[in-house]
Amino acid sequence: MHATCSADARLLWRALAAVGALAINALVPVHAQSHDGPGAYGALIGDMVYSNDSDHFQEERGSLGYLFANGWGLAASLTHYGAPDWSATGRGGYAVYRQHSAQQTVDALLGVMDTDGHTTGTGTVDYMRKITASTGLGVSVERDVVDSIQGIEQGLTYNSLALVLDHQFTPRFNVGAVAGALWFSDNNTRPILRTRWNFELVANSGLNLYIKTRTYSDSNPYQGNYYSPRWLNEYSGGLSWRVAISNKAVFFVSADAGRQNTSDATSNIWSARAGLQNHRSRRVQWQIAVETTNNMASGFMSGGGTGYRYTSVMGRLMIPLN
Numbered sequence: 404m405h406a407t408c409s410a411d412a413r414l415l416w417r418a419l420a421a422v423g424a425l426a427i428n429a430l431v432p433v434h435a436q437s438h439d440g441p442g443a444y445g446a447l448i449g450d451m452v453y454s455n456d457s458d459h460f461q462e463e464r465g466s467l468g469y470l471f472a473n474g475w476g477l478a479a480s481l482t483h484y485g486a487p488d489w490s491a492t493g494r495g496g497y498a499v500y501r502q503h504s505a506q507q508t509v510d511a512l513l514g515v516m517d518t519d520g521h522t523t524g525t526g527t528v529d530y531m532r533k534i535t536a537s538t539g540l541g542v543s544v545e546r547d548v549v550d551s552i553q554g555i556e557q558g559l560t561y562n563s564l565a566l567v568l569d570h571q572f573t574p575r576f577n578v579g580a581v582a583g584a585l586w587f588s589d590n591n592t593r594p595i596l597r598t599r600w601n602f603e604l605v606a607n608s609g610l611n612l613y614i615k616t617r618t619y620s621d622s623n624p625y626q627g628n629y630y631s632p633r634w635l636n637e638y639s640g641g642l643s644w645r646v647a648i649s650n651k652a653v654f655f656v657s658a659d660a661g662r663q664n665t666s667d668a669t670s671n672i673w674s675a676r677a678g679l680q681n682h683r684s685r686r687v688q689w690q691i692a693v694e695t696t697n698n699m700a701s702g703f704m705s706g707g708g709t710g711y712r713y714t715s716v717m718g719r720l721m722i723p724l725n
Contacts, residue, residue: 439503439688442723446470448478448499454715456704460486462550466495470721474502478512484555491555493518493548495525507532518548521558531567541567549587551703553628561587565595575603589628595619601643609645614638615659617700624666629703633666637700639674652679655692663698672698688721 440446448468455461461484468478475498482493497514513526524546531541542565549559565583572578578600585593600614620634639661647653656677663672678692695714702713 440501440723441470441472441474441476441721442725443472444724445472445476446724447722448476448720450717450719452715452717454702454713456702456713457711458486458704460484460552460704464493466497468497468499470499470501475500478514480516482518484550484552486552489552491519497526505533516548518558519555521548521555523548523558523560525560531569537571539567539569543567543581543583549629549703551629554703557589557628559588559628561585575606577601587628589623589626591621591623591626591631593619593621593631611643612640613643613657613659614640615661630699635663635665635700637661637663637672637698639672647682648679650682650684652682652685654679663700672696674698674701686723688723689719691718692716 446469448470449466451463451465453461453463462482463485464480464482466478466480468476470476478497478499480493480495480497482495484491484493493516495514495516497512500509500511502509508531509529511526511528514524516523516525525548526544526546528544529541530543531539534540543563544565545563546560548555549561553559563583563585565581567579567581569579570577578598580599581595581597583595585595587593595617596619597617598615602612604610604612616636616638618634618636621631624631624633639659641657641659643655643657645653645655654677656675658673658675660671660673663670674694674696676692676694678690680690681688693714693716695712697710697712699711704713
């Protein structure tokens with residue numbers, strides 16, 4: 404089933420509007436060197452996600468918040484889910500914490516979300532620390548809503564815990580790995596392992612060759628609440644490129660293709676991503692990206708089939724107040 408032209412047009416216009424707004428910011432004169440945190444009077448923060456798939460399920464989510472100078476803050480979010488003859492909303496309030504330094508990064512959020520009348524605690528903690536000059540080790544913890552139609556109507560949630568490892572073998576070759584599990588509230592457990600192997604083709608060019616893999620299994624598959632085959636193994640390879648646009652912004656793009664094997668079928672998969680983000684010399688931090696894929700395992704959707712496609716636009720913004 405293919406998305407309608409009107410849905411694609413709305414997605415394109417929203418992407419262009421976000422890119423335009425952030426491009427205006429990119430032209431503001433530089434006021435400070437690299438700045439990756441709140442200013443003396445804190446910071447305004449925000450993010451947005453818009454997604455649409457060929458089963459006509461779409462999600463629109465935005466959040467706004469304020470960070471104090473010490474990295475603690477408050478945020479609120481609003482989400483709208485829609486499909487033919489169906490819709491739902493979600494509202495949340497959160498305490499947030501952010502700390503980025505040369506040695507470690509911490510991004511945390513903890514709060515309560517009401518989705519279609521189901522209220523639950525949600526949150527994330529992403530912690531990464533450099534344990535040597537070439538090795539980073541971290542942990543990622545998350546609790547959130549299963550954002551499929553069946554998941555939202557039943558108030559399903561999941562908890563996840565994962566260890567994260569990144570090692571720089573040479574200046575041009577690094578490997579990242581994530582190993583953990585998801586525990587769903589419908590009594591399904593999903594162990595998961597993901598890896599990404601990255602090699603810079605030409606030193607300091609920003610042009611990279613990468614291979615990524617993912618494998619997982621479901622202890623209680625085929626319930627129909629979200630995409631849950633008994634097992635899944637996939638691999639893909641592609642190219643990525645990052646390039647600075649003067650000292651104003653960084654453009655990035657990637658595309659890959661591969662093979663997905665599940666307990667039900669074997670299929671070719673592909674994905675592509677492109678976007679802009681602030682240059683490290685800029686005071687205001689922002690990013691906008693557009694991604695599209697035919698991979699049914701890219702989210703919790705329960706539909707799919709031949710010709711499936713999922714497209715999303717994401718953006719984030721932090722304005723330090725000095």
